Amino acid sequence: xxxxxxxxxxxxxxxxxxxxxxxxxxxxxxxxxxxxxxxxxxxxxxxxxxxxxxxxxxxxxxxxxxxxxxxxxxxxxxxxxxxxxxxxxxxxxxxxxxxxxxxxxxxxxxxxxxxxxxxxxxxxxxxxxxxxxxxxxxxxxxxxxxxxxxxxxxxxxxxxxxxxxxxxxxxxxxxxxxxxxxxxxxxxxxxxxxxxxxxxxxxxxxxxxxxxxxxxxxxxxxxxxxxxxxxxxxxxxxxxxxxxxxxxxxxxxxxxxxxxxxxxxxxx
Amino acid sequence: xxxxxxxxxxxxxxxxxxxxxxxxxxxxxxxxxxxxxxxxxxxxxxxxxxxxxxxxxxxxxxxxxxxxxxxxxxxxxxxxxxxxxxxxxxxxxxxxxxxxxxxxxxxxxxxxxxxxxxxxxxxxxxxxxxxxxxxxxxxxxxxxxxxxxxxxxxxxxxxxxxxxxxxxxxxxxxxxxxxxxxxxxxxxxxxxxxxxxxxxxxxxxxxxxxxxxxxxxxxxxxxxxxxxxxxxxxxxxxxxxxxxxxxxxxxxxxxxxxxxxxxxxxxxxxxxxxxxxxxxxxxxxxxxxxxxxxxxxxxxxxxxxxxxxxxxxxxxxxxxxxxxxxx
Numbered sequence: 001x002x003x004x005x006x007x008x009x010x011x012x013x014x015x016x017x018x019x020x021x022x023x024x025x026x027x028x029x030x031x032x033x034x035x036x037x038x039x040x041x042x043x044x045x046x047x048x049x050x051x052x053x054x055x056x057x058x059x060x061x062x063x064x065x066x067x068x069x070x071x072x073x074x075x076x077x078x079x080x081x082x083x084x085x086x087x088x089x090x091x092x093x094x095x096x097x098x099x100x101x102x103x104x105x106x107x108x109x110x111x112x113x114x115x116x117x118x119x120x121x122x123x124x125x126x127x128x129x130x131x132x133x134x135x136x137x138x139x140x141x142x143x144x145x146x147x148x149x150x151x152x153x154x155x156x157x158x159x160x161x162x163x164x165x166x167x168x169x170x171x172x173x174x175x176x177x178x179x180x181x182x183x184x185x186x187x188x189x190x191x192x193x194x195x196x197x198x199x200x201x202x203x204x205x206x207x208x209x210x211x212x213x214x215x216x217x218x219x220x221x222x223x224x225x226x227x228x229x230x231x232x233x234x235x236x237x238x239x240x241x242x243x244x245x246x247x248x249x250x251x252x253x254x255x256x257x258x259x260x261x262x263x264x265x266x267x268x
Numbered sequence: 269x270x271x272x273x274x275x276x277x278x279x280x281x282x283x284x285x286x287x288x289x290x291x292x293x294x295x296x297x298x299x300x301x302x303x304x305x306x307x308x309x310x311x312x313x314x315x316x317x318x319x320x321x322x323x324x325x326x327x328x329x330x331x332x333x334x335x336x337x338x339x340x341x342x343x344x345x346x347x348x349x350x351x352x353x354x355x356x357x358x359x360x361x362x363x364x365x366x367x368x369x370x371x372x373x374x375x376x377x378x379x380x381x382x383x384x385x386x387x388x389x390x391x392x393x394x395x396x397x398x399x400x401x402x403x404x405x406x407x408x409x410x411x412x413x414x415x416x417x418x419x420x421x422x423x424x425x426x427x428x429x430x431x432x433x434x435x436x437x438x439x440x441x442x443x444x445x446x447x448x449x450x451x452x453x454x455x456x457x458x459x460x461x462x463x464x465x466x467x468x469x470x471x472x473x474x475x476x477x478x479x480x481x482x483x484x485x486x487x488x489x490x491x492x493x494x495x496x497x498x499x500x501x502x503x504x505x506x507x508x509x510x511x512x513x514x515x516x517x518x519x520x521x522x523x524x525x526x527x528x529x530x531x532x533x534x535x536x537x538x539x540x541x542x543x544x545x546x547x548x549x550x551x552x553x554x555x556x557x558x559x560x561x562x563x564x565x566x567x568x569x570x571x572x573x574x575x576x577x578x579x580x581x582x583x584x585x586x587x588x589x590x591x592x593x594x595x
Contacts, residue, residue: 013368
């Protein structure tokens with residue numbers, strides 16, 4: 001068996017193991033989902049009135065794809081959380097003593113977190129439909145939008161995997177990822193249209209991949225007024241290509257880094 | 269018949285602490301070697317080096333003829349490890365745990381499922397097979413963990429303190445299971461803090477302290493070096509201490525140890541324990557020494573340690589060190 005095939009097949013065994021946990025401890029999922037649902041309600045009914053959306057689109061329609069982007073980025077912390085948890089427990093010594101691929105634990109974790117994200121996207125979409133979000137383009141376009149979200153989430157998972165291996169405990173993962181994730185999701189067009197930012201912040205928003213994911217989804221779902229002017233940044237004009245470039249770059253950097261870190265902590 | 273486990277000159281340093289200071293080991297095929305020592309002696313570090321979990325700073329090691337440093341992946345397919353902290357996934361059932369391990373040994377799905385069922389049956393876990401292992405007792409978890417080491421029927425087994433922290437009944441259960449394994453021809457390296465355990469299970473014992481082997485031999489040989497069995501006396505009256513010490517000195521080949529409060533005396537006996545015990549009692553009668561308790565006991569790890577190193581095993585002090593290092 002070639003090493004890549006082995007990494008995938010061993011990774012799948014580990015992923016199945018991770019997924020059993022969702023089945024046995026469903027409370028985890030409940031807590032993961034409560035916060036994005038809260039965000040939908042907060043922004044739709046509390047802050048929404050104060051935020052102006054350009055063109056002829058309801059704020060709730062604008063908001064929901066943004067919340068999708070935020071949800072999958074937050075969901076990625078689960079990768080770090082799960083790995084840090086494994087590293088603290090005896091099970092990791094079992095894995096290390098088995099003739100399995102050295103990257104399988106990481107491949108398995110990032111893969112099972114895709115399933116997590118699918119579940120949370122389904123719940124978020126249902127919540128969105130309840131508050132008035134609609135898919136206005138074709139179903140195929142909508143599926144492409146969701147696919148982009150999942151691919152982007154997968155890349156962020158690898159960053160979080162690295163964080164999870166670096167830090168000594170589960171508690172630290174939470175705090176460490178919070179510092180990165182909060183500015184990344186809030187200084188984007190997820191909640192507030194980019195037109196309302198100015199100066200350096202505006203530039204950051206326009207080149208923030210969270211913005212481009214949200215924008216790409218709005219376009220795919222038809223939650224944006226096609227008549228409004230396209231922002232003057234290459235990233236915003238080509239949100240899908242730009243997002244995918246980030247995905248490739250992140251995985252290319254963080255997958256090898258994480259595998260290396262896993263081996264290092266193995267041979268401490 | 270070659271040696272299935274061989275280590276020579278293993279060195280591992282953690283900052284200022286030398287966890288292993290040139291450890292040599294050999295275990296011939298089908299034999300059981302016990303690595304006996306207190307916490308912090310370097311047992312777990314030795315196990316981790318041999319099982320590819322950590323890299324030694326110096327020295328070489330082979331498992332089933334395969335170089336641990338050069339071909340760690342191949343080594344992993346030839347050995348099963350059962351650790352000190354039962355390495356089972358608490359959310360998976362016993363059955364799921366074993367099937368997962370089988371699949372990661374690349375046995376294939378059907379074979380993994382079959383092995384899982386066989387092992388659960390053998391380790392008396394069939395009833396608990398479909399419950400998450402979170403709810404298992406300490407003894408059940410250890411048995412499940414040991415079963416995990418056996419999934420691929422590896423020629424070499426390494427058990428790191430398999431009974432530490434278990435109650436007496438579970439410990440005896442584990443001993444039975446391990447003895448069965450040995451009779452089926454596995455080569456086994458076992459670490460333990462208990463001389464009794466090494467005595468019951470091992471062909472050969474290596475006593476380890478400060479990362480080095482300080483003695484090697486069968487249990488009987490080691491005990492002989494520590495002066496055989498002990499007579500322990502508890503005096504009714506501290507005033508009798510000198511007379512009692514005199515009597516004990518006649519049968520002992522070493523010093524008579526007196527406890528701090530002066531009422532408990534211990535002496536290693538030279539000849540046949542029961543005969544000497546009788547002589548001691550007659551001596552007490554003669555000298556009119558009154559005792560609350562007299563007994564024979566076998567040497568403990570502490571006695572072996574005291575005899576070999578001149579210091580007690582200091583297990584409590586070092587416990588946290590090794591745990592720290594093992595991270």
